[in-house]
Amino acid sequence: MDIANALVAILNFVVIPAAAYGSQLALGALGVTLIYGILRFSNFAHGDTMAIGTAIVILLTWGLQALGVSLGPLPIALLALPIGIAITAGLVLLTDRLVYRHYRRVRADPIVLVMASTGVMFLMNGLTRLLIGVDEIRFDDGARFLISVQQFKAWTGLTEGLALRLSQFITLVVAGLSCWALFRFLNRTRSGKAMRAYSDNEDLALLSGIDPERVVRLTWIIATALAVMAGTLYGLDKSFKAFNYFQILLPIFAAAIVGGLGSPTGAVAGGFVIAFSEVAVTYPWKKIAGYLVPGWQPEGLLQLLSTEYKFAVSFVILIVVLLFRPTGLFRGKSF
């Protein structure tokens, strides 16, 4: 029984939250890594693309709610998501047309494009605030829990509870599905192969008759779809706040770099590495030790590092990876 309690406690406080957070980071990192692999620059505007996309999804959600649409236990945001993605993709393609295309044509250094994307980031940042404001917004409707702590305790009779929020479950499912779809697209379809060819060798791809502008457009659309999904899932799981999407850029980049910039598999792995390291390394094992070793209640917390250091943990991993495997865990592009 005590072992079951220990297991449930770890599931409840470490595994489930870290898995949900990891999938959100993975989706974000996938977008960053695609842009990096194909357009060859670090897109700092990615976090704010997530923000503005989510803001649009929220506005659509409100519209649908006003029309009386309901998905039963599922949040309406899922219905608004595809339309939100389409609108945001239009916006992002517009920024490509107005900003990035010029620099691509003059074959500017990647750093110039990075700076341009910083400009786009601030613009999106402001647009999001104009559109929806600075306040925290919760837009999850429908059921909150798939399994709640009370239910779980009543079912199992354990002293530890287990909660699985619907939003966490949806996050895991949607992230899994979209990764599967993306990998299938990249490996099996003509357009996906064209994208990979363009990423591997731009000139050779041009010689084989691949239309570069089409590849660029596709990349933006896919990256935006991933960003809006990541943003919406994150917003459903936690809450929407323009400021937080600016901050989430850092762990997303950490995830993409740990996995290997330019490598989609790496982005997914990196997302989970970052999320689990943040949660697990700072977890105090006092309670677990109490369950596993009967009759022993440790004085201290048995905590490896206090929670202030959780970001240090992900960045230590980042530095170690860059030192010993500069291309990332999955051999992305090295610079």
Add this chain to the structure above:
Amino acid sequence: MKKLLLATVATAALGAGAASAEDVKIGLSLGYTGPLESMAPAMTQGAELAIKEVNDSGKFMGGSNVTSVQVDNTCTDAAASVAAVERLVTSEKVNGIMGGMCSGETIASLERVAVPNGMVMISPSATSPALTDIDDQGYFFRTSPSDARQGEVMSDIMNERGVKTAAVTYTNNDYGKGLAEAFKRFYEEAGGTVTIMAAHDDGKADYSAEVAALAAAGGDALVVAGYVDQGGSGIVRGALDTGAFDTFVFPDGMMSEALVDRFGTELASSFGQNPSAEGPTRDKFIEMTTAAGFDGNSAFAGESYDAAALLLLAMEAAKSTDPKVYKDQVLNVANAPGEKIGPGELGKALELLAAGTDIDFVGATSVELVGPGESAGVYREVDFPEGKINVVKLH
């Protein structure tokens, strides 16, 4: 059109000519972006309300006009705050500053700009105990109490309610750390046990790690010394969802309508406290803010009104807009003896001061400045039966 332009230029020229004697500028240094950006608008409106009242009375310094200049101090970035306040002092040439907003940036901008330049700063919301002992040379005041006092009140309330062990999480800045440490000291003196002191950083993507650590340490209640717009709410959400804690203790950074909107009935067994005045002067202020179209109950709106009013009243009392001169008058106008001045009576106060009569500014938050010029602080104990803010009593 041409005529209109000419007229505008002429008026502007006239205005500019008279400016040297007539125009008084108050700088508002608040975090319009950053972790407390949702509080800043109501605080600005609070200060503007006082300025408008003074202007409407027409009695300030023999008919001077007061204008305000807003700068964004970001609340978290000390360098940005120093630059913003520097701009207020050197290029805007303000006569006094209502601000800063958060403790860390307030300390930085006070030490590096206001004190060296001889500028008075009255903060409505910087509550770190560190500001009590700072070497401000008489240029700094605050209309909110120090968190050392709040830590004591919080400890008392928890003991009264029989909460004997508590986990503490605080936002990783001067406010959170100061409050959490003050609380720990008083609580342990009174026989309570703090199971863990875990800092959380604001504006981060995820708080699972903090919730996990707090849950593992356990306790009867969780003290959340954070911000409602930031990590504080993230942690409460996580702790509720995972069933880690049912009872929360909220200090002032968490105590707002937003908290109740967000968690409602889930707070049934939680409680907290925030600095607040009650009574007719408070009611009058709320009435005024409603008429002006904003919510006077918003955190620190009353303190902002008071801070701006104190600046202007001190100028009138000193018959000078020079910070080096009127800084000595701030305590005189804020405290007894003298005629009591509530919100909406600034015109009367100016008249009395012009006539040489002493005043005791009460304002929206029952201002009484103690020690080196900080509010003594009346706290209201609050709980949330049925998911609504319910005031229990005053401390």
